[in-house]
Structures are given as structure tokens and as C-alpha cells.
Amino acid sequence: MDLYLMRHGEAEDESVDPRRPLTAQGRASVERIAATAAAARMRVDRLYHSGILRAQQTAEILAAHLGARDRLTARPGLAPLDPVEPAIRAILADAAAQDLQAVAVVGHLPFVETLTARLVAGDEAARVAVFATGSLARLVPGPGRDRYAIAWLLTAELARPA
DSSP states (O other): OEEEEEEEEOOOOTTEEEEEEEHHHHHHHHHHHHHHHHTTTTOEEEEEEEEEOHHHHHHHHHHHTTTTTOOOEEEETSSOOOOHHHHEEEEEHHHHTTTTTEEEOOOOOOHHHHHHHHHHHHHHTTTOOOOOOTOEEEEEOOOOOOOOOEEEEEOTTTOOOO
């Protein structure tokens, strides 16, 4: 199963809006990244997000570009400081039970970087990828059970212009 990991787009400061929705710039960056991913024929069978507003908005934009609005769902265990092992077990179990070929997870720091480190290096403390706001990575199955390799990492700077 391919796994796509995405950090939410730039969010409003808590002093501006305590719900921390995406800023206009954050929304525009996520739109560019999602459009680039769609142009590259990215497909997902399921798209999970943490349920926190900025991740939900990011996931909704990505789902809209991928034609996957009906495959979008909030999932517990994807918050910034949640442990990654339970998330890995749950996502892989869901994928196996439902025969999913590609799953996307939209979350936060440090969760997405810790998750990537565990899947790629087998060590949550390893520094294997840097997720700027809105970044999207494709991980492909690697050697060993529950191990992956980074196929690519797309940032707003690399995404197609709007």
C-alpha cells in the first residue's frame, strides 16, 4: 500500500482565531500542492485527517482535487503529540481489511515527521524528512514489515503555479 503523508497548510495564529483555520496563503499553497498531485495522477482509497480544523480544511482541499470527497474521514490518534505506533497499526489493519491500495493522512508536526521517521528508519527520533506547512510526501513499501521508503516530497515551492 502506498501511503501519502501531508502536513496541514499554514494556519491562523491562535490570537487571531483560536480555531486556527487555514490562512489565505495556506489555502492557496495547499491548492497548488493538491493540483500538482492530481496532475501527477495521485489516487487514494481513503483520506484520513486529525479532525482539527486546519488539518480537516487541508484534507478537504486535497480530496476535492483528487475526486475523493467520499473517502475523507476524521480519525482519532492523528493529533500533533499522539503516539505513532497505534496509528500505524490501525491504518495498516484498515488497509488490509479493506484491500486499500493508497491511503493519505493529513496531520501536524511533530506527528507527521515522527510517523515518517518510524516508517522509513524504524526510529521515531530519526530525522528523515522535513515537512514544511502543506508538504505532501509519498511513501512506498520498503524492505521489511511496516517499513517504507520516501518516493517524493512535494512542497509549495515545487508545486505548479496557480
